[in-house]
Amino acid sequence: MAQTDAYLIRCPSCWTQNRIPADRAGQTAKCGKCKSAVPTDSLLAAAPVMVTDRDFENKILKSPLPVLLDCWAPWCGPCQTTAPIMTELAKEWKGRARVGKLNIDQNPLTATRFQVMSVPTFLIFDKGRLRETIPGAVDKGTLQAKMRPYLYAA
Ligand SMILES: [Zn+2]
Numbered sequence: 722m723a724q725t726d727a728y729l730i731r732c733p734s735c736w737t738q739n740r741i742p743a744d745r746a747g748q749t750a751k752c753g754k755c756k757s758a759v760p761t762d763s764l765l766a767a768a769p770v771m772v773t774d775r776d777f778e779n780k781i782l783k784s785p786l787p788v789l790l791d792c793w794a795p796w797c798g799p800c801q802t803t804a805p806i807m808t809e810l811a812k813e814w815k816g817r818a819r820v821g822k823l824n825i826d827q828n829p830l831t832a833t834r835f836q837v838m839s840v841p842t843f844l845i846f847d848k849g850r851l852r853e854t855i856p857g858a859v860d861k862g863t864l865q866a867k868m869r870p871y872l873y874a875a
Contacts, residue, residue: 799858
């Protein structure tokens with residue numbers, strides 16, 4: 722993949738796209754439109770982010786990047802199979818999307834809020850809203866295809 726020299730990060734207040742030079746990633750930028758703080762530390766995460774009921778709002782709804790959230794449980798066999806896929810996708814989408822993991826046993830409020838009835842269930846969030854619900858252990862190609870409309874151009 723070509724070296725990325727800048728990222729397009731949405732402002733969590735007004736959703737305007739801001740161009741963040743790669744060497745500024747990790748710092749907090751200021752939105753060009755509304756002057757709100759735009760956190761860019763998520764750019765550096767090339768691994769899935771652990772999400773809880775407590776930080777769901779900040780990490781997912783206010784995420785400056787689109788999110789693929791894996792709702793899983795420790796007792797679920799297929800969830801173990803999809804775990805390495807989430808790690809791969811987090812690397813592939815570094816700076817373009819956030820990959821999150823939510824343990825539904827420990828975080829029942831979020832699971833109930835988004836009607837997660839079975840595990841694994843994958844949720845796609847963008848601009849602070851749920852966009853897609855994908856129940857079941859789907860393969861990597863399906864997740865890539867579902868996320869494609871939400872990923873910013875590389
Ligand atoms: Zn803004």
